[in-house]
Amino acid sequence: MAKEKFEDALEKLEDIVRKMEAGDMPLSDALKSFEEGIKLIRFCSAKLDETQRRVEQLLGNEDSLKVKSFQEEDSDGN
Amino acid sequence: MKEILTVSQLNENIKYVLEETFGFVWVEGEVSNLRRPQSGHVYFTLKDDKSQIRAVYFRKYGSPKNRPADFELEEGSSVLCRARLSVYPPRGDYQLIIESVEPRGVGALQKAFEQLKAKLSAEGLFDGQYKKELPFIPKRIGVITSPTGSVIRDILNITKRRFPATDILIAPVKVQGSDAASEIIQALSNLHTNGSVDVIIIARGGGSLEDMAPFNDESLARKIFSSAIPIISAVGHETDFTICDFVADLRAPTPSAAAELVVPERIELLNKINNLKKRAVAGYGRYMADRKKCLAGLQQRFKDPRRLLIDLQIHLDDLQQRMHRNMRHQKQYLAGKLQKLELSLKHQSPAKQVQEIRILLNNLQKDTLTCWRSYWAAHYERLQKNAAVLTSLGPLAVLQRGYSITRKLPSGEIVRHAGTLKTNDEVNIQLAKGNFHARIEKIYEG
Numbered sequence: 274m275a276k277e278k279f280e281d282a283l284e285k286l287e288d289i290v291r292k293m294e295a296g297d298m299p300l301s302d303a304l305k306s307f308e309e310g311i312k313l314i315r316f317c318s319a320k321l322d323e324t325q326r327r328v329e330q331l332l333g334n335e336d337s338l339k340v341k342s343f344q345e346e347d348s349d350g351n
Numbered sequence: 352m353k354e355i356l357t358v359s360q361l362n363e364n365i366k367y368v369l370e371e372t373f374g375f376v377w378v379e380g381e382v383s384n385l386r387r388p389q390s391g392h393v394y395f396t397l398k399d400d401k402s403q404i405r406a407v408y409f410r411k412y413g414s415p416k417n418r419p420a421d422f423e424l425e426e427g428s429s430v431l432c433r434a435r436l437s438v439y440p441p442r443g444d445y446q447l448i449i450e451s452v453e454p455r456g457v458g459a460l461q462k463a464f465e466q467l468k469a470k471l472s473a474e475g476l477f478d479g480q481y482k483k484e485l486p487f488i489p490k491r492i493g494v495i496t497s498p499t500g501s502v503i504r505d506i507l508n509i510t511k512r513r514f515p516a517t518d519i520l521i522a523p524v525k526v527q528g529s530d531a532a533s534e535i536i537q538a539l540s541n542l543h544t545n546g547s548v549d550v551i552i553i554a555r556g557g558g559s560l561e562d563m564a565p566f567n568d569e570s571l572a573r574k575i576f577s578s579a580i581p582i583i584s585a586v587g588h589e590t591d592f593t594i595c596d597f598v599a600d601l602r603a604p605t606p607s608a609a610a611e612l613v614v615p616e617r618i619e620l621l622n623k624i625n626n627l628k629k630r631a632v633a634g635y636g637r638y639m640a641d642r643k644k645c646l647a648g649l650q651q652r653f654k655d656p657r658r659l660l661i662d663l664q665i666h667l668d669d670l671q672q673r674m675h676r677n678m679r680h681q682k683q684y685l686a687g688k689l690q691k692l693e694l695s696l697k698h699q700s701p702a703k704q705v706q707e708i709r710i711l712l713n714n715l716q717k718d719t720l721t722c723w724r725s726y727w728a729a730h731y732e733r734l735q736k737n738a739a740v741l742t743s744l745g746p747l748a749v750l751q752r753g754y755s756i757t758r759k760l761p762s763g764e765i766v767r768h769a770g771t772l773k774t775n776d777e778v779n780i781q782l783a784k785g786n787f788h789a790r791i792e793k794i795y796e797g
Contacts, residue, residue, distance in 0.1 A: 280487035283624070290627050293634035296641055303638050310631040317624045320488065321617050323516035328507060330498065330521040331541055338545045343498070343521050345507055 279320045286313040359440060366438035369445060373436040378447065379455055380404075385426045393424055397432065397447060405446035406434065423466060429455040461560060464567050467594055471569070476576045477597045483581040485601060485613070486549045491518040492613055493548035493580070495538045498523035502554050502606045509610035514617045520546050526555040531565030536574045543580060550581050550613055553595060554606040557588040566593035575599055585609030750783035757781075760788070770796050 289310045292298055298306065330343040356364070380397035387393055393408040408424070424430065431454075434447040454462040471477065492510065496502050498521060510517055522538035525531045535553065542548055553575075555566065565571065566586045572594045575582050584599030585606040596602040603609035742748060746756060757766040760777040772778070776791045 278487065283620075286624070286627050286631075290630045290634060293631060293638060296634070296638050298638075300642060303635065307631065307635045310627075310635075314624055314628045314631070318621070321516075321621050321624070326511070326516055326518050328519045328521070330523055331493075331538070331546060332523070334537075338541055340520070340545075343519075 279317060282313050282316050282320075286310055286317065289313070358443070362438060362440040362443050365445075366440060369436050369438055375433060375435055375450065376447075377431065377433055378404075379429065379431045382424055382426060382428050382430055385424060393449075395424065397430070405444060406432065406449055407446055408449040408452060424452065431455050464560070464594070467567060467569055467572075468597065471572055471594065471598065476572060481576070483600045485581050485583070488514065488615060489517055489548070489550045489613060491520060491546070491548045493520050493522060493542040493546045493551040494554060495522045495524055495535055495542070495551060496554040496606070497526045500556065502556050505607045506552065506554060506610040509607055510614050513611065514614035516617075517614050520548055522546070527558065527562050527565060532568035532571045535565060536571055539574050539578060539582075543578070548580060550583065551578070552583045552585055552603075552606075552609045552613060553599070554585040554609060555587065556606065557591065560591075563587055563591065563593050566595040568594070571595060572598045583609045583613060746781075747783065750781065753783075755780050755782050769794050 289306045293303065293306055293310070328343045328345050329340045331338060332341055333339050378397065380399050380403075382395050383398055383403075384396040385393065386395065395406050395408075396403050397406045398404070430452050432447065432449045433451045434449045436445060437448045438445045475481070494503065494506055496506070503521060507519060510519065520542070522542055524534040524538050526535075539551070542551055553566075555563075563586065566584075575584075575595060575598045581600040583601045583603055584593070584596045585603040585608065586593045586595050589604035592602075601612060603612050746754075750756070758764060758779045758781065759766050759772065760779055763779075764771075766772060766778065772791050772794055774791050774794060778789055778791065779786055780789055
């Protein structure tokens with residue numbers, strides 16, 4: 274689950290919801306699907322809940338590359 | 352005193368004068384008689400409508416700075432040359448040593464751009480099959496652009512607004528001038544080796560075709576093509592295309608557009624997931640409700656087997672009744688049919704005909720009898736009449752009138768001719784009343 278890609282998870286979730294809405298799966302599958310759906314929702318939501326980012330710049334030449342923080346302008350008021 | 356020169360001296364003098372006087376010149380004309388020997392140098396004649404001059408283009412002289420990217424000379428094309436005038440003493444020829452050349456008319460850069468575009472396109476560098484797919488949510492985006500100015504600011508703002516969790520790694524470069532292309536190429540290499548980015552944006556604001564020159568560089572194009580990381584090109588304005596745009600995995604019309612293309616909108620995704628969550632919960636709820644309803648329905652339909660037995664009994668009775676009714680109907684039907692047949696058979700009976708024939712026969716008998724009687728009566732009457740006539744005509748009546756009948760004896764033969772008799776023949780003579788014998792005495796033949 275941790276390695277899962279967001280869009281794959283989202284696609285799987287859509288698929289599960291579609292099937293569930295069709296309402297023609299066996300009960301055990303319905304339960305399983307529902308549980309998996311909830312897990313996928315948590316996973317996707319968690320992916321989206323992160324709001325912090327790093328803005329950096331890559332400086333120097335081939336031999337001595339270093340990553341330095343980049344001063345972001347808060348032009349949009351954040 | 353006359354100064355006598357050798358040919359070599361004269362040519363050397365001319366060479367000196369010409370080269371010193373003219374130095375570098377700008378000259379325009381039409382390329383003709385183009386030749387490319389093995390050496391790689393290009394020989395041609397530059398001409399206008401009245402005059403011509405030999406020209407040679409030593410490739411090594413044309414520095415990359417002065418030579419438009421991959422512009423190729425073509426027979427008949429109009430060119431502007433920066434050249435030095437030179438004399439070739441062994442032949443006494445003078446010619447232009449071309450330093451740089453660019454096309455006239457279409458615009459040098461434009462022509463070079465078209466040529467490079469056609470070349471790379473033919474090589475397949477723009478083919479859709481080589482375009483890499485962009486990550487849906489990149490963890491870290493590399494941005495190759497100028498670290499100052501509105502382009503990087505727009506990209507940072509928009510990516511932050513759309514998807515705040517994505518890291519940005521800026522590879523600062525010059526975006527115009529002669530070093531720009533090589534800096535961008537280097538930045539691409541750096542991002543590949545040290546960036547751990549999963550998508551790269553190459554960005555620059557709008558500008559003239561000259562400003563865009565670094566992004567029309569062939570080496571950069573090949574570098575982009577060979578990149579293992581997907582690249583978005585966002586160079587210039589919507590209407591300007593660069594070679595970089597064609598070869599990149601995705602072309603964004605502007606740097607801002609690139610920022611919108613590179614990350615999805617978080618809010619939108621959250622809404623989508625919330626919506627899916629609602630649907631999942633509702634779908635599951637409905638699913639369970641449906642199953643419960645279904646179960647209740649089945650429960651209702653699930654019956655005591657004794658009730659089932661009663662049902663069967665009723666059913667059986669019903670069937671029996673229907674069977675009896677059916678048989679009765681069948682019987683009635685058959686009886687009716689029989690009756691009808693009998694009746695029609697009676698109609699067909701010969702008894703009546705026999706009766707009719709009998710009557711006919713009786714009538715015929717009667718008729719025959721009547722007929723017979725009248726026939727008989729008629730004949731009887733006729734007979735009577737005839738008998739009377741017969742009587743009147745009969746020998747007796749004749750005899751009554753006095754005639755007699757003579758018969759020869761013993762034969763009894765009636766004698767009609769005297770000649771048949773002989774003397775002494777005995778005859779019998781019949782009279783009306785009685786008879787008598789006589790003997791012939793004499794014959795008189797008549």
